[in-house]
Amino acid sequence: MNETPAKPAAKKATAKKTTAKKTATKTAAPTTTTAAKKTTPAKRAPAAKKAAAKRTAATKAAAPAQKAAPVRKPESRVAMVRRARRINRELAELYPYAHPELDFTNPFELLVATVLSAQTTDLRVNQTTPRLFAACPTPEDMAAIPPEQLEELIRPTGFFRAKAKSLIGLSTALRDRFGGEVPGRLEDLVTLPGVGRKTANVVLGNAFGVPGITVDTHFGRLARRFGWTTAQDAEKVEADVAEIFPKSDWTMLSHRVVFHGRRVCHSRKPACGACPIAPLCPAYGEGETDPEKAKKLLKYELGGQPGQRLKPPADYPGRPAAPLGAS
Numbered sequence: 001m002n003e004t005p006a007k008p009a010a011k012k013a014t015a016k017k018t019t020a021k022k023t024a025t026k027t028a029a030p031t032t033t034t035a036a037k038k039t040t041p042a043k044r045a046p047a048a049k050k051a052a053a054k055r056t057a058a059t060k061a062a063a064p065a066q067k068a069a070p071v072r073k074p075e076s077r078v079a080m081v082r083r084a085r086r087i088n089r090e091l092a093e094l095y096p097y098a099h100p101e102l103d104f105t106n107p108f109e110l111l112v113a114t115v116l117s118a119q120t121t122d123l124r125v126n127q128t129t130p131r132l133f134a135a136c137p138t139p140e141d142m143a144a145i146p147p148e149q150l151e152e153l154i155r156p157t158g159f160f161r162a163k164a165k166s167l168i169g170l171s172t173a174l175r176d177r178f179g180g181e182v183p184g185r186l187e188d189l190v191t192l193p194g195v196g197r198k199t200a201n202v203v204l205g206n207a208f209g210v211p212g213i214t215v216d217t218h219f220g221r222l223a224r225r226f227g228w229t230t231a232q233d234a235e236k237v238e239a240d241v242a243e244i245f246p247k248s249d250w251t252m253l254s255h256r257v258v259f260h261g262r263r264v265c266h267s268r269k270p271a272c273g274a275c276p277i278a279p280l281c282p283a284y285g286e287g288e289t290d291p292e293k294a295k296k297l298l299k300y301e302l303g304g305q306p307g308q309r310l311k312p313p314a315d316y317p318g319r320p321a322a323p324l325g326a327s
Helices: 005-063 076-095 108-118 122-135 139-144 147-157 160-177 199-205 217-225 236-240 249-264 290-296
Strands: none
Touching: 108 122, 108 160, 108 199, 139 160, 147 160, 199 236, 199 249, 217 236, 217 249, 217 290, 236 249, 236 290
16 A cells, blocks of 8 residues: 555656756757857858958959050160151250350350359359459469459359369469460360360360260260160260260250250159150150149240340340349
8 A cells, every 4th residue: 555656756756857857958958059159150250261362352353453664675776876866856846046054255264164063053153153254254364363262252153162273273274284275175175173074075065166975964864764875974975875976966966955854854853744755765754744744844944934044045035044142
């Protein structure tokens, strides 16, 4: 009799255990789901990175490619010479009034002005020389002037002590060795203090009518941009250019190239978009190519500004420069 009521109790205990298991399973299920959800993003991360990388690559592929600079074909020597001579003809049409931009009335004044033009502008020299030539009109006068007085007269041109020493030295040499006259030979001119090939060629070409190539900073820069030479040394540039042009063109070629370098083909920002010889220039694009912006870079008469000479030639289309100190 004691064993009979035990069976229902056992059944009840078994039912409770089953219910507890089910409850435990239901309670644990959400935990497992949450863990699964947390794990899923981690598994998808590499796939997301790959997809993003593919999208980036597709975007780059779809973006328009930047235009590369045009590749110029190698130029033969004959073609370069023909192009160089055409540039000279074009510059002759552009600057029919090209001239030396130093004021002078005789070989001695041109020699002195050219020596003074080192490390300054022709304008500043032209503004300085009227007083200088009034005080020292001849080599004899300049050789005899006290150095301190000469330094003061040429102070506006800069480096006045070194320049005064050169001027007194060359004036003394002209007085003692050349009878007070400027010699008309390059071999003689380069023996004078402060006179190199550039200065000698300026004097020979413009005071004596002897052809010469004047390689200043403007000429050297443009000769390289035009592809006439790759040399940096002035004498090598002179030699290279001399092989391209007939001797009769040398003096006026120098003026035209220097004119263009000062007005259009500047050192830092050439006005490529306003340059009439741009189609002939291998360096086109180094400067401003927009026509309207390039026009604003033009200087002197091309930019509506005064020139460098106080007394320019009659055919000069621009305005004369103002004297030193004028507003």
